[in-house]
Amino acid sequence: MPTGVALRDAREQLFDAAERILLRDGPNALTSRAVTTEAGCAKGVLHRHFTDFDAFLAELVLDRIARVEAQGEALRAAAGSGSVADNLIGALTEVFESVAVGIVALITARDELRARLRKVRPPGVPLATEAMVMISGYLKAEQDLGRIAAGADLDALALALVGGGHLLFAGREGTPPEEVAKLVTTAIAGVT
Incomplete structure (x- = not known):
């Protein structure tokens, strides 16, 4: 080398x-x-x-979390434009076609990495938690604009979308877009 x-x-x-x-x-x-x-x-x-390999991995996860947070800002800024379904389909696809599914598997596989991240991140699975915050924040912005029903449980909807998105992408190569579209349109059917 x-x-x-x-x-x-x-x-x-x-x-x-x-x-x-x-x-x-x-x-x-x-x-x-x-x-x-x-x-x-x-x-x-x-x-x-980096002090050691787990410090490197923790910084990798934190860097990828920052990317999801930036994506969340862009998604909230898109509220009111395009369709709610298309915006959600794009956001879920962007999160889970990237390294997010692999990061979740990595965190699950490495005890020291999980311990380091617990010291600096809120409870929950890193990246999945930030994806839920991103989706929930977007749904709230759309709700404020009247495009999502006032009584909708946004946190539950975000959980369903992120959990469903993770399941669609986990262990697969090339998740068909129609599956993501079906998940999103079904989940938001009663609130848009």
Whole structure:
């Protein structure tokens, strides 16, 4: 492995490499050696930026959570435009076609990672919890605009959509869009 090669934004390169491994090979294939090999750098690069591999994984999860939070801001800003169903279908697909399902499996598989995340995150499954907050916030924005019924239980609806979305994407390659559309249209049928 080459040493002394300058990396632009080494943290992001390492995160992207870990994400590719997670998506391609699953959480059990995620090792520091696999990540640095995938990133094309020396193993020491990872340890220069992170105290240990679990610290790296915790930062990876937190980085991906930040992406979901940013997606939530964009989704709330979209309230009132397009159809509620199309906005939800797009949001669920974006969350779960990415690395979210793999991250949930990774957190489940690694006790030390779960323990580290519990110290800095609210209770619940990281990424899934943030996806629920994202969907609930969007539904509230649509409710304020009158596009979702005033009495709708938004938290329960968000839970159903995120849980259903996770199940549709877990362990599959290429979830058909019509399944996500069916989930969303069925779930919101009584409240739009």
